[in-house]
Amino acid sequence: GPKVLQIPSHQIIDMGQMVTLNCDPVSNHLYFYWYKQILGQQMEFLVNFYNGKVMEKSKLFKDQFSVERPDGSYFTLKIQPTALEDSAVYFCASSLVDRGYEQYFGPGTRLTVL
Amino acid sequence: AQKVTQTQTSISVMEKTTVTMDCVYETQDSSYFLFWYKQTASGEIVFLIRQDSYKKENATVGHYSLNFQKPKSSIGLIITATQIEDSAVYFCAMREGGGGYKVVFGSGTRLLVSP
Numbered sequence: 001g002p003k004v005l006q007i008p009s010h011q012i013i014d015m016g017q018m019v020t021l022n023c024d025p026v027s028n029h030l031y032f033y034w035y036k037q038i039l040g041q042q043m044e045f046l047v048n049f050y051n052g053k054v055m056e057k058s059k060l061f062k063d064q065f066s067v068e069r070p071d072g073s074y075f076t077l078k079i080q081p082t083a084l085e086d087s088a089v090y091f092c093a094s095s096l097v098d099r100g101y102e103q104y105f106g107p108g109t110r111l112t113v114l
Numbered sequence: 115a116q117k118v119t120q121t122q123t124s125i126s127v128m129e130k131t132t133v134t135m136d137c138v139y140e141t142q143d144s145s146y147f148l149f150w151y152k153q154t155a156s157g158e159i160v161f162l163i164r165q166d167s168y169k170k171e172n173a174t175v176g177h178y179s180l181n182f183q184k185p186k187s188s189i190g191l192i193i194t195a196t197q198i199e200d201s202a203v204y205f206c207a208m209r210e211g212g213g214g215y216k217v218v219f220g221s222g223t224r225l226l227v228s229p
Contacts, residue, residue, distance in 0.1 A: 041222075102161045
């Protein structure tokens with residue numbers, strides 16, 4: 001099926017530092033998402049992004065989080081500054097159309113905040 | 115608020131048998147979309163199958179099918195002729211058809227298929 005890529009696969013940083021997680025969505029997809037998964041638990045929605053704007057975000061999407069996709073390049077999630085509780089696997093997803101269409105997920109970036 | 119509940123934390127079956135995984139959901143919307151995903155041991159998340167709430171027919175894709183019981187807000191996943199490689203964690207998910215954009219996931223059911 002369609003492939004979403006994520007870079008890096010694993011990132012270790014010190015608390016308080018900034019981190020940027022990169023996502024290369026499926027080429028003709030228009031809607032982009034970030035999810036957070038802690039220790040194999042359920043996936044939790046963070047944010048949905050379309051046409052350069054955040055459409056919806058959850059309570060987990062703290063003020064320290066931001067997303068962007070400058071000029072059709074990577075869709076990024078930036079955390080500045082990071083906190084210990086940000087340690088998790090972050091999954092990027094994309095979909096062709098928003099509501100009824102399934103999302104395709106990347107392999108995830110494991111973020112470890114020390 | 116929407117909610118998805120998977121009460122089975124793990125299921126073990128023998129290869130080539132049929133397994134059903136349960137999922138119930140809560141939503142105020144009359145229109146919504148239901149999905150099942152599989153997360154493999156490597157962490158990869160794979161889309162399996164989808165059911166639109168306005169469709170009465172149960173969706174079927176390959177050896178996956180759904181048991182959609184709308185009055186009970188239930189969407190079970192049925193895997194027939196299970197294979198070893200079906201061993202994974204299965205997540206049920208829902209998106210409302212109204213103005214919301216997020217997809218809510220259940221807590222997952224771990225399936226172990228033994229030879």
